Amino acid sequence: MGGRATDADVLVVGAGPVGLAAATHARAAGLDVLVVDRRAGTLDKACGEGLLPGALRAVRELGADPPGHPLTGISYRAPGRNADHRFAAGPGRGVRRTTLHAALRARAADVGAGFVHARVTALRQGAAGVEVELADAGDRHPGTLRARWVLGCDGLHSTVRRLAGLDVRPGWGGDRPSRRRYGLRRHFRVAPWTDLVEVHWSPHAEAYVTPVAPDVVGVALLAPRAVSAAGFDTLLRSQFPELAARLGAAEAGPLLGAGPLRRRSVRRTAGQVRLVGDASGYVDALTGEGVRVGLAQAAAVVRHLDDAAAYERAWRTATRDYRALTTGLVAWASSPARGAIVPAAARLPRLYGAVVERLAR
Numbered sequence: 033m034g035g036r037a038t039d040a041d042v043l044v045v046g047a048g049p050v051g052l053a054a055a056t057h058a059r060a061a062g063l064d065v066l067v068v069d070r071r072a073g074t075l076d077k078a079c080g081e082g083l084l085p086g087a088l089r090a091v092r093e094l095g096a097d098p099p100g101h102p103l104t105g106i107s108y109r110a111p112g113r114n115a116d117h118r119f120a121a122g123p124g125r126g127v128r129r130t131t132l133h134a135a136l137r138a139r140a141a142d143v144g145a146g147f148v149h150a151r152v153t154a155l156r157q158g159a160a161g162v163e164v165e166l167a168d169a170g171d172r173h174p175g176t177l178r179a180r181w182v183l184g185c186d187g188l189h190s191t192v193r194r195l196a197g198l199d200v201r202p203g204w205g206g207d208r209p210s211r212r213r214y215g216l217r218r219h220f221r222v223a224p225w226t227d228l229v230e231v232h233w234s235p236h237a238e239a240y241v242t243p244v245a246p247d248v249v250g251v252a253l254l255a256p257r258a259v260s261a262a263g264f265d266t267l268l269r270s271q272f273p274e275l276a277a278r279l280g281a282a283e284a285g286p287l288l289g290a291g292p293l294r295r296r297s298v299r300r301t302a303g304q305v306r307l308v309g310d311a312s313g314y315v316d317a318l319t320g321e322g323v324r325v326g327l328a329q330a331a332a333v334v335r336h337l338d339d340a341a342a343y344e345r346a347w348r349t350a351t352r353d354y355r356a357l358t359t360g361l362v363a364w365a366s367s368p369a370r371g372a373i374v375p376a377a378a379r380l381p382r383l384y385g386a387v388v389e390r391l392a393r
C-alpha cells in the first residue's frame with residue numbers, strides 16, 4: 033500500500049446493528065468513517081427481534097429510539113408447563129429488524145458517517161493502514177478503499193474474518209454437522225396475545241415468539257437443520273401445535289434463515305483489522321443476546337482502536353457471560369436431559385428469574 037491518502041480513518045464492513053453502532057461511536061470520537069455493505073436499502077435479517085432491556089438501553093444511548101412492542105419478560109413454555117419472569121428494571125422492546133436498521137442508519141448518517149454500497153472481496157495491510165477491494169460498487173466508487181482501521185462487522189460468515197486469517201479451520205468441534213443449529217424466522221399478521229417473549233420448547237426445536245407491532249408477531253425457530261417455508265410450517269404444526277393454533281390462519285411473511293449459528297475466530301485483531309459483533313464469533317440465538325453483546329463490542333473497539341490487546345481484553349469481558357451461559361444452555365438443550373429445562377425453570381423460579389435478569393442487563 034502506498035501513494036493515495038486514506039479514504040477514511042475507520043472503514044466499517046457491514047451495516048448491521050453492530051457496524052452502525054461502531055460507526056456512530058467512531059464519529060463521536062472525531063474519526064472519519066465509511067460504512068460498506070453489500071446490500072442496499074433497509075436491511076432485514078433472520079432474528080428474533082427482541083431487544084432485551086440492556087440492548088434497548090444501548091440503542092437509546094446511541095441516540096436512536098426505534099418503535100416496537102414492549103417486552104416485559106421471558107416465558108419458557110412446554111405443553112402443560114410454563115415459567116414466567118418479568119424484568120425487574122423495566123421493559124425491553126420487540127423491534128422489526130428493518131425498523132432497527134433504519135433508526136441506527138439514520139443516526140450514523142446524522143453524525144456524519146458515509147455509506148458505500150459494495151461487497152468487500154480482498155484486504156491488504158501495510159504500514160499506513162488497510163486497503164480493501166470492492167466488488168459490485170457503483171460508478172462513483174473506485175474498486176478499492178483505504179483506511180487506518182478496518183472493522184469487520186460483517187456477520188456470521190464474515191469475509192473480513194477469513195481475509196484477515198482469523199477464521200478457525202473448518203470442521204472444528206463446534207461446527208460438526210451433528211452439532212449445527214439454524215435460525216429461521218417468519219412474521220405473522222396477528223395481534224400479540226402477550227408482552228412476554230415466549231420460548232416454546234419441543235423435543236427437537238425451540239420457537240421464539242416476539243411481538244413487534246400492534247398487528248405483527250415474529251416467530252423464530254431454532255432447529256438442527258435449515259428448512260423451506262413449507263418446512264417451517266410443518267415444523268411449527270408438528271412440534272408446536274399450541275402455538276400453531278394461536279397463529280391460526282394468520283397471513284405469514286417471507287422466510288429468512290441464518291446458520292450454522294456457532295462461529296469462532298482465533299483472535300479479534302490482526303494488524304489494523306478488528307472483528308466486532310457476530311463476525312467475531314457467535315454461540316447461539318437461544319439466549320437472544322446478540323445485539324446487546326455486539327453493541328458492547330462496538331463501543332469497546334472504538335475505545336481501544338490504538339491498542340489491540342486492550343480490545344481483545346474488553347471483547348472477552350463483554351462476551352464472557354454470554355459465551356458461558358449460552359454454551360451451557362445449548363449443551364443442556366442438546367442432551368438427553370433437554371425435557372427437564374422447562375420443568376426446572378418452573379420449579380426453581382428464583383434461579384430462573386436470576387438467569388432472565390442476567391440476560392436483561
Ligand SMILES: Cc1cc2nc3c(=O)[nH]c(=O)nc-3n(C[C@H](O)[C@H](O)[C@H](O)COP(=O)(O)OP(=O)(O)OC[C@H]3O[C@@H](n4cnc5c(N)ncnc54)[C@H](O)[C@@H]3O)c2cc1C
Pocket residue numbers: 045046047048049050051068069070071075077078079080081082083084087150151152153185186187188190191192214215216217252253290308309310311317320321322323324326
Ligand atoms: C434466528 C435468530 C434469532 C435471533 N434473535 C435475537 C434476538 O431476539 N435478540 C438479539 O439481540 N439478537 C438475536 N439474534 C442475534 C442477532 O441477530 C445478531 O447478533 C446481530 O444481528 C449481529 O449484528 P451484526 O451487525 O454483527 O451482524 P449482521 O446483522 O449479520 O450484519 C452484517 C452485515 O454485513 C454485511 N456483509 C456481509 N458480508 C459482507 C461483505 N463481504 N462486504 C460488505 N458487507 C458485507 C451484510 O450484508 C450485513 O448487513 C438472533 C439471531 C438469529 C440467527
